[in-house]
Amino acid sequence: MSxxxxxxxxxxxxxxxxxGAYISTSSASSSAGSAPADVPGIAVELRGITKRFPGVVANxxxxxxxxxxxxxxxxxxxGAGKSTLMNTLYGMQRPDEGVIVIDGQxxxxxxxxxxxxxGVGMVHQHFMLADNLTVLENVVLGSEPSRRGFLxxxxxxxxxxxxxxxxGLGVEAxxxxxxxxxxxxxxxxxxxxxxxxxxxxxxxxPTAVLVPQExxxxxxxxxxxxxxxxxxxxxxxxxxxxxxxxxxxxxxRRGTTVATVLPRDVTARQLAELMVxxxxxxxxxxxxxxxxxxxxxxxxxxxxNAEGRAVLDDVSFVIHRGxxxxxxxxEGNGQAELVQAVMGMLPLSSGRLRLGDRDVSAWHTxxxxxxxxxxxxxxxxxxxxxxDAPLWENRMLGHQTEAPNVKGPxxxxxGARRDTQRIIDQYDVRTPxxxxxxxxxxxxxxxxxxxxxxxxxxxxxxxxxxxxxxVDVGAQAAIWDHIRQARRDGLAVLLxxxxxxxxxxxxxxxxxxxxxxLVANVDPAHVTPEQLGSAMTGAGETA
Amino acid sequence: xxxxxxxxxxxxxxxxxxxxxxxxxxxTAMVLAAAGDPVISTVQTLWDYGTKTRTLALTxxxxxxxxxxxxxxxxxxxxxxxxxxxDGQYRAAAFAAAVVGAEVSLPKPLHLLLIxxxxxxxxxxxxxIAAVLKVTRGVSEVISTIMLNAIATALIAFLLRKVKVDVxxxxxxxxxxxxxxxxxxGLSLIPGSSLDVYGFVIVAVLAGVGYSVLLGRTxxxxxxxxxxxxxxxxxxxGVNVKRMVVVSMLLSGAVxxxxxxxxxxxxxxxxxxxxxxxxxxxxxxxxLVGRNNAVGMVFAALLFSFLDVSSVILDINDISKEIVLIxxxxxxxxxxxxxxxxxxxxxxxxxxxxxxxxxxxxxxxxDVVAS
Numbered sequence: 001m002s003x004x005x006x007x008x009x010x011x012x013x014x015x016x017x018x019x020g021a022y023i024s025t026s027s028a029s030s031s032a033g034s035a036p037a038d039v040p041g042i043a044v045e046l047r048g049i050t051k052r053f054p055g056v057v058a059n060x061x062x063x064x065x066x067x068x069x070x071x072x073x074x075x076x077x078x079g080a081g082k083s084t085l086m087n088t089l090y091g092m093q094r095p096d097e098g099v100i101v102i103d104g105q106x107x108x109x110x111x112x113x114x115x116x117x118x119g120v121g122m123v124h125q126h127f128m129l130a131d132n133l134t135v136l137e138n139v140v141l142g143s144e145p146s147r148r149g150f151l152x153x154x155x156x157x158x159x160x161x162x163x164x165x166x167x168g169l170g171v172e173a174x175x176x177x178x179x180x181x182x183x184x185x186x187x188x189x190x191x192x193x194x195x196x197x198x199x200x201x202x203x204x205x206p207t208a209v210l211v212p213q214e215x216x217x218x219x220x221x222x223x224x225x226x227x228x229x230x231x232x233x234x235x236x237x238x239x240x241x242x243x244x245x246x247x248x249x250x251x252x253r254r255g256t257t258v259a260t261v262l263p264r265d266v267t268a269r270q271l272a273e274l275m276v277x278x279x280x281x282x283x284x285x286x287x288x289x290x291x292x293x294x295x296x297x298x299x300x301x302x303x304x305n306a307e308g309r310a311v312l313d314d315v316s317f318v319i320h321r322g323x324x325x326x327x328x329x330x331e332g333n334g335q336a337e338l339v340q341a342v343m344g345m346l347p348l349s350s351g352r353l354r355l356g357d358r359d360v361s362a363w364h365t366x367x368x369x370x371x372x373x374x375x376x377x378x379x380x381x382x383x384x385x386x387x388d389a390p391l392w393e394n395r396m397l398g399h400q401t402e403a404p405n406v407k408g409p410x411x412x413x414x415g416a417r418r419d420t421q422r423i424i425d426q427y428d429v430r431t432p433x434x435x436x437x438x439x440x441x442x443x444x445x446x447x448x449x450x451x452x453x454x455x456x457x458x459x460x461x462x463x464x465x466x467x468x469x470x471v472d473v474g475a476q477a478a479i480w481d482h483i484r485q486a487r488r489d490g491l492a493v494l495l496x497x498x499x500x501x502x503x504x505x506x507x508x509x510x511x512x513x514x515x516x517x518l519v520a521n522v523d524p525a526h527v528t529p530e531q532l533g534s535a536m537t538g539a540g541e542t543a
Numbered sequence: 544x545x546x547x548x549x550x551x552x553x554x555x556x557x558x559x560x561x562x563x564x565x566x567x568x569x570x571t572a573m574v575l576a577a578a579g580d581p582v583i584s585t586v587q588t589l590w591d592y593g594t595k596t597r598t599l600a601l602t603x604x605x606x607x608x609x610x611x612x613x614x615x616x617x618x619x620x621x622x623x624x625x626x627x628x629x630d631g632q633y634r635a636a637a638f639a640a641a642v643v644g645a646e647v648s649l650p651k652p653l654h655l656l657l658i659x660x661x662x663x664x665x666x667x668x669x670x671x672i673a674a675v676l677k678v679t680r681g682v683s684e685v686i687s688t689i690m691l692n693a694i695a696t697a698l699i700a701f702l703l704r705k706v707k708v709d710v711x712x713x714x715x716x717x718x719x720x721x722x723x724x725x726x727x728x729g730l731s732l733i734p735g736s737s738l739d740v741y742g743f744v745i746v747a748v749l750a751g752v753g754y755s756v757l758l759g760r761t762x763x764x765x766x767x768x769x770x771x772x773x774x775x776x777x778x779x780x781g782v783n784v785k786r787m788v789v790v791s792m793l794l795s796g797a798v799x800x801x802x803x804x805x806x807x808x809x810x811x812x813x814x815x816x817x818x819x820x821x822x823x824x825x826x827x828x829x830x831l832v833g834r835n836n837a838v839g840m841v842f843a844a845l846l847f848s849f850l851d852v853s854s855v856i857l858d859i860n861d862i863s864k865e866i867v868l869i870x871x872x873x874x875x876x877x878x879x880x881x882x883x884x885x886x887x888x889x890x891x892x893x894x895x896x897x898x899x900x901x902x903x904x905x906x907x908x909x910d911v912v913a914s
Binding site for chain 2: 343345364365366367368369375377384385386389396397399406409411413431432436437439440
């Protein structure tokens with residue numbers, strides 16, 4: 001390490017402006033060939049990787065060297081090129097330029113199996129496990145050991161035990177995956193990769209699905225792995241976690257490496273500024289705009305699933321004019337059903353919904369939307385957009401009975417198109433025009449269009465489900481601003497988010513949902529993400 | 544920029560079916576050659592016969608029927624409903640219309656109107672069975688409409704025996720012939736042809752315009768297309784999908800009711816055992832080739848009709864006319880493949896273009912972002 005901050009792989013051009021607002025770095029010039037080829041202790045070296053790709057962002061001149069036994073974090077905004085880079089390292093794509101060096105050897109992967117053979121394994125963000133098989137069966141799936149045509153699990157079972165013990169994973173080979181929690185499943189994924197002989201593990205957003213306590217366990221596991229000499233490449237955009245777990249951090253912005261830093265030398269804020277390349281906004285909203293007028297009242301929502309289990313159990317709350325009510329909870333505890341029930345998309349077993357002073361329990365989704373409920377859905381591709389329709393038709397979606405989109409039974413093309421242009425200008429949707437298909441826009445721009453659309457026509461209530469999920473930092477700040485502005489203007493917001501900082505920063509009140517019940521109320525002014533995390537898992541079930 | 548975009552889309556829209564037809568022609572030529580038939584002279588024969596004035600009139604008549612059938616199928620296709628039952632729907636409708644039409648006597652326009660309304664109502668009713676099964680019991684409309692086709696066949700045969708009159712000079716039986724007041728006047732569209740074109744072609748054109756306006760320009764059409772593109776997004780946007788299923792199935796059945804009308808009111812004037820069957824399946828093929836587009840389906844209907852009508856000459860020249868079926872089948876298959884390829888290409892090309900226009904490609908200056 002030649003200094004606190006190094007740029008790219010050539011360890012020479014780092015500059016830091018301490019006391020200034022952020023660390024400024026320049027893009028490394030092409031350095032292929034300038035770095036020594038086989039420095040001992042370097043497990044992976046990427047030199048001058050360039051990937052041109054028909055899509056949003058590719059890689060340009062990426063330089064990273066990862067030391068053996070290190071946790072090397074790669075951070076960057078969504079769409080900065082992290083995934084492209086990792087797909088290149090894992091053999092799913094071939095780079096147009098540049099070299100990959102593993103343990104001092106130039107390699108060229110044609111497929112993931114080449115990468116696995118070279119000792120590179122990938123733990124995907126979304127688990128790829130068959131629920132109805134045991135851990136053992138999942139681990140050997142695809143390379144089943146056999147003897148004389150019959151499956152032979154004995155050797156595999158002892159290997160799994162051995163790996164699990166060596167790295168302290170605590171995985172039981174004969175448990176069924178469906179019985180396992182999220183954290184256990186992730187350890188099975190890691191074990192699967194180790195079983196195939198990986199010495200270098202790529203972990204793609206491993207904490208995205210975990211609550212804070214599970215994150216701690218994961219980090220303990222990761223330290224165990226590096227102690228045994230494995231090398232980890234940790235992809236994330238959660239900067240606090242990166243700072244805790246990484247030995248070294250490389251920042252990627254717009255497809256290229258902009259800096260490599262040591263965690264002790266930077267703060268989360270400086271890292272974020274490196275990622276974005278500018279000053280950061282925060283989600284804080286502290287001055288209260290809450291009024292006494294109840295805009296939305298949920299009374300005794302109860303919903304049973306096909307097996308008769310209560311997915312929502314007597315859920316009640318009110319949201320006032322100018323109030324943001326945040327719902328915290330581990331995903332799958334009834335949030336999605338709650339939102340769909342409020343929107344009238346799921347029939348309730350019992351419960352009433354009031355909008356202002358009207359009982360709208362029996363109203364259809366369309367009537368509820370016409371009455372002033374805006375809806376930012378959790379899954380914008382499933383519920384928020386027609387991907388193969390042009391933007392102006394997407395502006396109409398959900399508002400296809402309202403001005404300016406229609407006149408009587410007729411579509412008002414001119415009105416809808418004009419208003420689409422207005423949204424694009426006001427909400428900074430980056431698009432060449434309103435006739436392009438929604439699928440051509442990046443996730444952040446699609447989301448900005450949805451937010452703009454739902455804010456149109458002066459809603460009184462906004463149901464915002466993960467409003468900034470999968471959105472880059474710039475767009476995230478813009479969406480927060482819009483929600484805050486609308487709240488000042490008297491909007492009542494139901495906010496559901498897995499991003500605890502967002503939830504704490506935006507909400508006036510937070511309530512915790514666990515197994516379909518509201519179990520605790522939390523004051524966002526005095527709660528930390530860790531405390532909220534405990535409440536979400538039921539550890540702090542006190543209220 | 545927008546104009547350029549539209550030109551490119553238009554190019555793709557026209558280029559894709561042309562490519563499919565060229566491919567289908569090559570396959571057909573290979574089949575002909577393999578069977579030992581002369582390729583060039585077969586095409587020559589088809590063309591010569593097909594461009595005779597009488598054949599042209601027949602082609603337009605047949606295309607009228609095909610087009611209505613394709614419209615009926617397309618209404619369902621646009622919201623991802625596969626109405627395989629157009630076949631049963633139009634036959635049930637034509638039969639009922641023929642029976643009712645022969646029993647009443649009314650002044651001409653009213654008589655025609657009544658018959659057409661009966662056909663529409665019966666077509667819609669037959670389709671509604673599948674719709675109700677789908678929304679109440681979750682029965683796939685593909686299965687139920689196929690079954691309903693078979694039921695329609697048997698039911699019509701049964702009822703026809705109850706109302707039959709013998710067709711003079713043959714073993715055929717049919718419904719009582721319609722009186723003169725129920726004859727739709729023909730049009731002498733083709734100069735020099737002894738054969739008039741069905742007057743019903745006007746109704747077909749109006750139906751095409753209505754289809755296009757309804758789907759493209761109305762709230763109802765927007766809901767229908769939204770449901771077809773993404774049912775989950777349509778539900779979230781407030782579309783009552785069950786009601787949409789029922790309404791669009793009824794609409795599809797209603798249009799299907801028109802399919803038998805050109806024949807019934809323009810030439811046969813009764814529903815007999817030899818009333819054309821299978822038009823509903825031709826409609827599926829034409830809707831696919833015409834991409835559910837009102838204009839595209841006109842061309843597809845004309846193409847299929849031309850092939851069908853002019854193929855008659857092949858048998859006379861000792862070439863199996865089934866070669867035309869091979870060609871039609873190949874067109875449908877290659878069209879489906881080519882459209883999907885073109886669709887994917889279009890999406891990728893547009894994504895690439897959008898990202899090019901929005902950001903500098905990473906091979907140039909890294910720090911410039913257009914906003």
